[in-house]
Amino acid sequence: MPIATVNPATGETLKTYEAMGDEEIERRLQLAEATFRTYRASNFVDRARLLIQAANLLDEDRQDIARTMTTEMGKPIRQAHAEAAKCAKAMRWYAEHAEELLADEEPAEADVRDSGASRVRVRYRPLGPVLAVMPWNFPLWQVIRFAAPALMAGNVGLLKHASNVPQTALYLEDLFHRAGYTEGCFQTLLIGSGAVGGILLDERVRAATLTGSEPAGREVASTAGQMIKKTVLELGGSDPYVVMPSADLNRAAQIAVTARVQNNGQSCIAAKRFIVHTDVYDAFAERFVEGMKALKVGDPQLADTDVGPLASERGRTDLEELVDDATRSGAHVLCGGKRPDWPGWYYPPTVLSGITREMRIHREEAFGPVATLYRAGDLDEAVLIANDSPFGLSSNVWTRDEAEVDRFVRDLEAGSVYFNGMTASHPAFPFGGVKRSGYGRELSGHGIREFCNITTVWHGA
Template identity: 50%
Template structure:
């Protein structure tokens, strides 16, 4: 059975029988047929569907947001914002796709030579639970705009969110099978990737799972985009606006209960301002309100699973044992649900557990460094490279340092966030390929060269 469990109360919300092999085969066949027709559908009609999806998302916000809160524990206000961001993403691609898909003329020896962007086919999306709508819809908008279809294998703890998204497309008038949700376990993914009706794979999740997906897709010679784990640095230099940095830092660490690949996890602060930053950071962290995420005013909900909470707690305990100083939090909240206290660890060194590993939950690690050069070395001293934040008032130095930081994105004096207008992805063990922006659309196209003779004399 696939079980939907409320992590704030431990109550069972729903149970589903996984799709049988026959049902999966039927849905894949339906997706393949729908995509063939969709690829020949005029672009204007495809983009009209994207606009209808955006409208349905906004109309259904008060249905969708509570469902995400119930299934994975995020505060209701954050779930509402997530639905709105999905709608914005679809509107963005409805506006921008004509330019992104326009033929690119390339001068050569031909009378005409150009690049054209053809769809690949049906894309398999293997998606995580932490942003149960956004992770799916940030992939779906460009995939569908380009003329592909999408088959969703969502995380098994958010089956209701998966089915709700399928219903959004149905209500928007999408061709039957163009967006399909499969209720299957992780063990079925390899077979889906091997299926000839799947043309490519997009995956968001852990680095170990990404290695497995990459191996399976590579064996099948199918394109893949991987957005994997992160241990994002948040660098605060001595000339930064420390109070502003601390305010953003708390949001960067604790939004979505700290369960985000691009959440700031390592706060690397120049020694000259470390005490000021730490004091401001802790004061703001104390203002977080932990509780039932369905209640207005709650700013930190439950973690998605008790097992994840236990894993985070083990990392915190190990780091304290290694010599870190626990400033606040550091233990599970008593009672039902997977709640964990907002936690701050100071005097952390790069070799300690919470600095070496990805901490996927509400625990912040503070690392003190002598200067900017050491800050960059510490920031880069990780196998991950997803996002990074850099705080300084010297923008010339920021531009130089941002080129030295090993990450898919560097945000100067701001919160690292995904934006439909900007490519998003990582380097090193944080994956490869890009989502969003023009590059995110082109990832799942056949970038075809068309050469027309006769050659110029």
């Protein structure tokens, strides 16, 4: 795949880049290793000052970087502005909280005495250069939620961004440089996916994090495993959105529309499978379909656009194939289902019902504005349908029954359970999944500790 900005609203190639050669990659690896030796010794006050300055610059740049993101991957401009603001918020959160999150821990005094020590501490120390392989769908946020905690922990970052968002990738390197970071603290590697393996095998790279597809996750984990390197993987999701009889149906249907089409439906944590109790199925389905029909599809640079184009032609083709497979096998199209006849990689908000286990869309992630509706006879069946997926990233449940809340928390196979609202990442809460959605956690204290050497410091009596 060429490293290029291709406007998905028109299909026009706007700018192309040459991939870095072996000499430049080697220079940057040397720089990362050398910079880490000094940056690791910096204190939290200095690290926080730099990160806050980067957040301030991002706020100043918000209009421009929002337009860049929208141009490169088709995100509606209002959502691009929100993404930039969210990144600045997360940077400030880690600048404020990193020192307490990584403070030395003192085990219980009785355990210290039992070990024969006079004192024991648990200290969090940085690992070194961390390689981040990041996707195009949230081209700023996915990087910042790695970079902010990694830098505050004393690590340095190497970014291999998706090849269709090179301008955003280069912006991020420039942002940290302008904020005052030493050049080797955060570097963007303009490389193709074929170069990732060699970098992972390099001894100077101490760990890796990837957000992306299941095949990409397998490859990174396998390669890193050869070198016994720590990895964090956030992969696909096919999140359930369960609606029970006690739910506020109007609110549940309204939020369901946003939960499905956020980021043009190209979000791992977007709700994709809508599992509705039979007592309220018809009423919910009517409201949900009407909400999907009412969305405005069009130019993502316009403020009133709800759904822009998919990020790539291949992505639209993949989505169409899932829908076509389902309809050939008996699924019903309640709205959408056919690409519009105009330039760009658009696909309309679509709702399918009558889904069976034999259909590909039941097992595979639909990365675009396509929702599947399921009817559940009771809570047990709702849980069975929700868990009948290879993925387990997040989940959404609408109920006012506390006994049902307890059951869903206990039984849903997912990294998060959101009640009476939609899944959304926040810097203070851990984020990640189970099953084929990956392992490890981002954000919160759990995320900043993923790339730390958790060190026991023992003093004899």
